[in-house]
Amino acid sequence: DTEVTQTPKHLVMGMTNKKSLKCEQHMGHRAMYWYKQKAKKPPELMFVYSYEKLSINESVPSRFSPECPNSSLLNLHLHALQPEDSALYLCASRQIGQGSYEQYFGPGTRLTVT
Amino acid sequence: KNEVEQSPQNLTAQEGEFITINCSYSVGISALHWLQQHPGGGIVSLFMLSSGKKKHGRLIATINIQEKHSSLHITASHPRDSAVYICAVISGGSNYKLTFGKGTLLTVNP
Numbered sequence: 001d002t003e004v005t006q007t008p009k010h011l012v013m014g015m016t017n018k019k020s021l022k023c024e025q026h027m028g029h030r031a032m033y034w035y036k037q038k039a040k041k042p043p044e045l046m047f048v049y050s051y052e053k054l055s056i057n058e059s060v061p062s063r064f065s066p067e068c069p070n071s072s073l074l075n076l077h078l079h080a081l082q083p084e085d086s087a088l089y090l091c092a093s094r095q096i097g098q099g100s101y102e103q104y105f106g107p108g109t110r111l112t113v114t
Numbered sequence: 115k116n117e118v119e120q121s122p123q124n125l126t127a128q129e130g131e132f133i134t135i136n137c138s139y140s141v142g143i144s145a146l147h148w149l150q151q152h153p154g155g156g157i158v159s160l161f162m163l164s165s166g167k168k169k170h171g172r173l174i175a176t177i178n179i180q181e182k183h184s185s186l187h188i189t190a191s192h193p194r195d196s197a198v199y200i201c202a203v204i205s206g207g208s209n210y211k212l213t214f215g216k217g218t219l220l221t222v223n224p
Contacts (some may be wrong), residue, residue, distance in 0.1 A: 031210075041216075042200055042202075042214035042215065042216060042217055043157070043212075043214060045211060048211070056211070088156075090156065090157060092157075094210065099164075101144060101145040101147075101162055101164075101204050101210055102145075102147070102159060102162040103147070103159065103210075103212065104159060105149075105156055105157040105158070105159065106156060107155065107156035108155075108156040108157075
C-alpha cells in the first residue's frame with residue numbers, strides 16, 4: 001500500500017463551524033505533513049509531525065489545530081476559519097531514515113469557507 | 115534559504131513534441147523532487163533525485179549537482195501530460211522541508 005488517503009475530498013464550512021480533516025497512511029512512515037495550497041501557487045508547509053510529535057509549526061494561526069493520534073493518522077481540526085482560509089489542504093508522509101527524502105502526497109481536501 | 119527557479123512558467127506544445135522543463139536552485143541540496151499536479155487535483159511524485167538520471171516511461175529527469183540544475187523531459191508528449199510540474203528541493207536539516215518552485219503549466223494540444 002503506497003497511498004496516502006484524505007477525507008473528505010471537499011468541505012464547505014461556515015466561519016463559526018468546527019470541522020476536521022483526516023489523513024491516513026499505512027506505509028509505516030513516521031513523518032507526516034500538512035500543507036496549504038492556494039490556487040496557482042505552490043504548497044505552503046503548515047505542520048510537521050515526527051514520531052507522532054509536532055516538530056514544526058510554521059506560525060500557523062491557532063484556528064488550525066493539528067493532531068497525530070497514532071503513526072498512521074493525522075488530523076487537522078478547524079475552528080472559526082476565515083474565507084481566506086479557503087484552499088486545497090494536502091497531507092504528505094515520509095519514511096524517517098538516512099536518505100529517505102521522498103514525500104508521498106494525498107489527493108487533498110478542497111476547503112471552502114463561507 | 116534556497117531559491118528555486120523554474121522555467122518556463124508556461125509551456126504549450128503539440129502532441130508528440132519533446133518537452134523540457136528546467137529547475138535551478140541556489141544552495142546545495144540533499145535531493146530534488148519532480149511533482150505533477152493536474153488541474154484541481156492532488157500532487158503526484160514523479161521522481162526523487164540525488165544524482166544522475168532517472169527514467170520512468172516517457173519521463174526522464176536529470177540533475178547536475180555541481181551546476182545546481184535539474185531538467186524534466188517528456189518524450190512523445192500527450193494531452194494527458196497537461197498539468198503543472200513542480201520542482202521541490204530538500205536541503206537537509208531536520209524534517210527535510212521541501213522548498214518549492216512556482217511550477218510550470220504545461221498544455222499539450224492534440
